[in-house]
Amino acid sequence: MSGLHRDKPRTIAALGLIAASALALSACASASAEGDAAGGAANGGSETISYTWDRNTATEEGADPVYEETTVEVPVDPQKIVVFDMAALDSIGALGGEVAGAPLESVPDYLEDHLADDAFNAGTLFEADLIEVEAQQPDLIIVGGRSAALWEDLNEMAPTIDLSMRDGFLATLEANTTFLGEVLGAQDEAAAALEELTAGIDEAKAAVAEAGGSGLGIMVSGGELSALAPSKGDGDTRGARGGLIYDVFGVEPVVEDVEAATHGEPISFEFLLEHDPEWLWVVDRDAAVATEGAQAAEVVLDNEIVNQTTAAKEDHILYLDPTAWYIVFGGIDTTQRMIDDVLQIAGR
The missing domain is CATH 3.40.50.1980 (Nitrogenase molybdenum iron protein domain)
Incomplete structure (x- = not known):
């Protein structure tokens, strides 16, 4: 049966959401x-x-x-x-x-x-x-x-x-x-749940602001990198998944217009070194979709070029839950996981 079970425990931590009507x-x-x-x-x-x-x-x-x-x-x-x-x-x-x-x-x-x-x-x-x-x-x-x-x-x-x-x-x-x-x-x-999510998102945004510095969200797939861009704010939700780290959690993008800078194409390791974000937020797409034989994002990014970046030197490469950020992307418990991911920045 799929009705409501009152005795089933909820698994939500204190998290935050802006009260949009x-x-x-x-x-x-x-x-x-x-x-x-x-x-x-x-x-x-x-x-x-x-x-x-x-x-x-x-x-x-x-x-x-x-x-x-x-x-x-x-x-x-x-x-x-x-x-x-x-x-x-x-x-x-x-x-x-x-x-x-x-x-x-x-x-x-x-x-x-x-x-x-x-x-x-x-x-x-x-x-x-x-x-x-x-x-x-x-x-x-x-x-x-x-x-x-x-x-x-x-x-x-x-x-x-x-x-x-x-x-x-x-x-x-x-x-x-x-x-x-x-x-x-x-x-x-x-x-x-929404009240708790609101508090959590506020906490995560505060942690990002306190850490300071520029950031870049990237997706790793098939050994290649793609830069995630903020949404355009024009009501088009197609960019919302990539833009979430900026739009909701307040990460300051290292490039003012990420989409224009990358032309929507995969980026190189040299791109990371050239723009040198202080924080890298990484989604491993291959892990999300269980690509057979794929290298883990940590392996792909462990190379001579990336290791010269500020993010690598300062231990500022943060790996996000690939299932939460790429497959599910929403829902109460998943938003909890996303907030926990962002809170990795605290104390780094």
Whole structure:
């Protein structure tokens, strides 16, 4: 069963979040008691919550997005939830809920406790096992990010919502946590989690400010480096993952315009030495996706050129949890891990 389990302990430490209003988001939820309205409530209950967002209906790869306002009626206290978004799995579990089905091979070890003991494999993040999902008769299905394209097929089987990031990391985290709290009947737990996250992010930002110095986020993959750039602040969330270290935690980028400086291309070891950031924040993509035979980021960066940089000499190369920063990227417990990563800077 995937209802709320009040006796399940939460695993959130004191962390921080800027109070962005969920009402300002394009994806919003409002309580409703319309019975089995559009989408219905498969759990037999009568209460639903309306979830509305602007859905990208463009189907051709590389095409400009075409948005259509979409509303789904979500059952309150759904008994069988299927999730194709790891951040949603994270927050459901942290709020005391349980997930009946997911792409099991993509679930990180630290989120496995959020699955039911008899959880079924719902496919992958990119391709749902439609036959199995339909056979399981879920009450609610959640997609987001990589799995957003699955919405149309899945919504034919059960109410399906898309919890993708739309308005930046913090605003999305607040809106999705608040909404899931309403769905699970865990409003107080959701509010407490957000309050704790707010304190933690503030603490991490303060630690970054106290350490001082410039920084650069990099991703290591296949022995090559890519520089992570701050988001442009124009509402485009595609750069939010890379920009998180700057945009949320206040790291001062060593290059004023990282994207212009790199032309969106992989960077060289010489680039690091030339710009010489005082802090390096490293995401090992190969570790995140379990690339067979790949060198660890620590090995790739242990070379004569990098060892001449200030970051290397001062022991200022900080390795971030690759699963949290690259795969899950959101959710209550994962944000905890991100904050802990940033707090590595304290005392260095």
